[in-house]
Amino acid sequence: MHTIKRKVTLLAGSVIVILLTIWISLTFFNRQTQAQYNVILERYLVLNEVNQNSQLLMTDLNAYLNQPTEMTRSELIDDMDDLLQQEHNILKLEHQGNHYPLTNYINLVDSLIESMNRSLSLFDQDDPEAARLEFDDATRIQNYISETTLGLLNQELTTYEDFYRNMIGQSVKINRFGIWLLLLLVASVMLVTYLFQKSITRPIHQLTDAANALSRGEFDEAIYVDSKDELAFLGKTFNRMRININQLIEEIQTKAQLEKELQENKLLLQASQFRSLQSQINPHFLFNTLNTVSKKAYLEGSVETSDLLVNVADLLRYNLKQVDREVTLKDEIEVLRQYIAIQQARFGKRLHYVEIIDQSALDLPMPALTLQPIVENAVIHAIEKKREGGTVTLEIQNQADIIQVTIKDDGPGMTKETKQQLLDGSIVPKEGHSTGIGFNNVVKRLKLFYEADGIVTIDTVLSEGTAIHLTIPKIKG
Incomplete structure (x- = not known):
């Protein structure tokens, strides 16, 4: 009996040790993954906040230039201070792979603030036209900041691609560990082992499928993790990242559509200019000739004919100018x-x-x-x-x-x-x-x-x- 008891105790102890090992391993894996993911997410949020604050600054500056008040100026100064504070947070994102782009990004933020300060100074000096020109320069710099933000986010995704692959590899190892556990614990603990293994592997598979879907560019389907542990929080965070990336892609598509419409409008103006001047061999020569004929008709007493020729010449001169x-x-x-x-x-x-x-x-x-x-x-x-x-x-x-x-x-x-x-x-x-x-x-x-x-x-x-x-x-x- 003591031998059987010792065996049962040893089996129970082994099962407990294995279960404890599994629990500790999974807890460590979840916390490590969550910590790494939070670091990555924080990097994305810092870049996104800088981009949003730069856009907010442009809105505040435009509001101040259009309607200068103490309130709008105070809001502009406060947002500018926030952007300077966020600039220090950007320095924490530096690593070997993004040194040059990040330095360029910080320089763009500094240039934006300098351009906005110049615009404010010129506006305070009663030079609104020069202030508006500086505002236009600041707008272009802000557009560069938005484009550079997308580039840095893309680089961050590339940099941490190994992390996502490591998650997939770890999930595979956990599956293998579960199979060996089923063989060691025999039939008496098979059900418990299966339920435990299922409760762990299912959310991981869901996250793996979600990561694969994101890597294929599928950002529209919501990510759902069927668990009530840290993996559920990881799934929600993953889902928020999906939404943010999808919003960035929609912004890029919207900007591309606006640029396309702007180009079409430019082509429209060019076509209008061309059509207004087509079939004319030398319009300036024709204009001068009409004026000469008009004066000659006037001298010969044909006043109505002279007036008609003057109207034709003036209409021609008006049409010869830029149509835009x-x-x-x-x-x-x-x-x-x-x-x-x-x-x-x-x-x-x-x-x-x-x-x-x-x-x-x-x-x-x-x-x-x-x-x-x-x-x-x-x-x-x-x-x-x-x-x-x-x-x-x-x-x-x-x-x-x-x-x-x-x-x-x-x-x-x-x-x-x-x-x-x-x-x-x-x-x-x-x-x-x-x-x-x-x-x-x-x-x-x-x-x-x-x-x-x-x-x-x-x-x-x-x-x-x-x-x-x-x-x-x-x-x-």
Whole structure:
């Protein structure tokens, strides 16, 4: 009995020792993994906080430049101090693999703060234009900081790739240890061993699968760890890291989309310039020739012909300038009147033009060649096609926060499909009718110039006419 008792005691003792060994090993592994992961996560959070604070600084500086108050200045100074404090935390992230990028990153933060200080100093010296230029430089530096942050995060992921692989290797070793434990403890402890092994390996497998999914770029599926120990916390932390990385990727995609739209707008402006000058052998020579013919016609007593040639020459000169330049609403009205005078010489009494203008709105800045293409569209579709002609009305109202410009005609109107196609830019103007600046071109340039959507709207009724509304904000978005 004593021998059996000793064997049972030895077996029980062996089982207890093995279980204790397993428990100690797993606890050590969990805590070690958690500590290493917290260190890695802290590195990511430091870089992310620096990036977010630099963006917040730009927002505060812009608010102060637009509306300088003691509160906005105090918030700006406090955020700048926070960024300087975080700069010291960045120094703790240095290791052999990131010395040069991290040094460059710190220099970018210093440059951002210096540029912001210069902007504040210039603004305090009553030089808002120079302060705004320094603000633009600070904005570019902040964009560099964001890009460098992503690069450092990517480098951190690469640096700690061995850590994630080590986690997978350790999980495999634990599985093997569980198999040997089943063989040693025999049938009497097989159930306990299986339950214990299952309670440990299942969360690890879930974390392993999650790590593999992240390594394949699958950031959309949530990570769930079915346990109530440190591995559950590790899974939640892993999930937060997944969300942060996914948000960073979405920000990159959003910035890429914005850059694509900006490039498309630049190409649009270039195409507009090209089309406005195409089919012209020497436009300056033509302009000078028209002026010469105008003077000759005036000397010969043909005053109406002289006035018509002057209007054509002035309209040509206006179109020869940069299409993306900034003009005033007054300039646009003057060139529109010259265009109407030319068309009235063509259509005679068939074209009736009416102006209802609030003179207080004429200093509004706007892109060149905005009103004339819209009126030209009305002349082509509302006047030219009607034997009895029609009326084109320009109405300008100065309201609280906007300037309302309306160009309407009493032409045949259009269908809902045609209206939508016109706003979408899917209608191509016929050759020989347009000056080269299409309606869709005007819509896109207004959106780019005022940094707002919904500026252009159309009201139309078949057989009654069309009204083009430009709702222009007094302050750019």
